[in-house]
């Protein structure tokens with residue numbers, strides 16, 4: 001590794017790893033710095049989660065993704081990314097958080113929880129999964145309120161409110177109901193999201209039709225107490241007995257961190273981080289944005305399948321700039 005890296009990649013998720021592969025192919029000297037374990041977001045997904053993509057669609061670096069069924073499970077994905085790292089000998093520092101950086105004339109100085117690095121370019125591939133969209137209602141801080149759903153076991157025989165109506169809410173509602181929970185799904189809108197996976201939707205709709213899972217649409221949770229919740233419905237305020245609230249209300253990028261990096265974000269509801277549409281360079285020269293973080297609040301815009309290609313585009317641009325510098329130097 002050189003004293004001044006060609007590029008430091010922030011985030012060891014699928015897209016950070018793809019950036020490492022594309023850097024290797026172009027002999028660009030890189031380091032990936034990841035604050036948690038390898039593919040930390042995926043590690044924290046629900047234990048029984050199955051991807052909506054087929055494994056072939058999220059393969060990278062010519063490493064075959066073999067799964068038992070066409071759509072891989074979280075566990076298979078964890079094993080896959082471990083093998084990708086091993087196959088390519090990717091340089092990833094785990095459990096090291098990028099905290100801040102300073103921009104000098106020709107390079108960045110990057111300060112992490114462990115060390116200090118110099119790099120000519122930085123790629124931000126930090127995703128969005130660490131920051132849940134909060135409900136901002138009284139009682140949200142109670143331990144029975146969860147913004148991440150992991151496993152159905154703790155909810156056996158419990159009275160559970162699921163907030164939200166996208167895939168994560170519907171999946172969680174079905175799983176905990178199957179283990180004996182009494183489930184009410186509460187959502188501000190008229191119905192569940194049109195994005196709910198087509199092979200899940202009928203199961204959910206049938207459970208609702210037969211009365212196994214209750215739904216309250218055009219309704220909002222307004223207060224949470226240790227043994228009950230208040231919900232504003234079109235018919236007025238109701239109070240339900242309750243043991244757990246699963247707030248599956250989505251996630252958002254870490255805006256204060258992005259702003260600390262100097263990255264400007266749009267002021268509309270999408271809060272899009274600035275990014276050149278061809279090079280993926282941010283408003284900070286030689287700092288690039290890759291993966292799901294590019295979508296700002298629209299966390300459905302980019303996913304693994306359609307953002308793997310960011311890695312090649314960015315590394316090609318960085319390699320081109322490095323070549324130009326070598327020639328002019």
Ligand SMILES: Cc1cc2nc3c(=O)[nH]c(=O)nc-3n(C[C@H](O)[C@H](O)[C@H](O)COP(=O)(O)OP(=O)(O)OC[C@H]3O[C@@H](n4cnc5c(N)ncnc54)[C@H](O)[C@@H]3O)c2cc1C
Nearest residue numbers: 011013015035040041051052053098127291292303304305
């Ligand atoms: C339940 C669920 C199912 C999904 N299924 C699919 C699917 O079937 N197909 C598909 O294509 N996509 C799917 N997605 C989306 C997909 O998982 C994400 O698009 C993918 O993880 C994005 O990769 P990423 O590398 O951009 O971000 P992430 O995977 O979120 O990686 C970002 C990494 O950056 C690290 N990080 C953040 N800040 C710092 C810092 N300051 N310093 C160091 N490290 C930092 C984080 O710890 C994290 O590991 C799914 C998402 C969810 C939630």
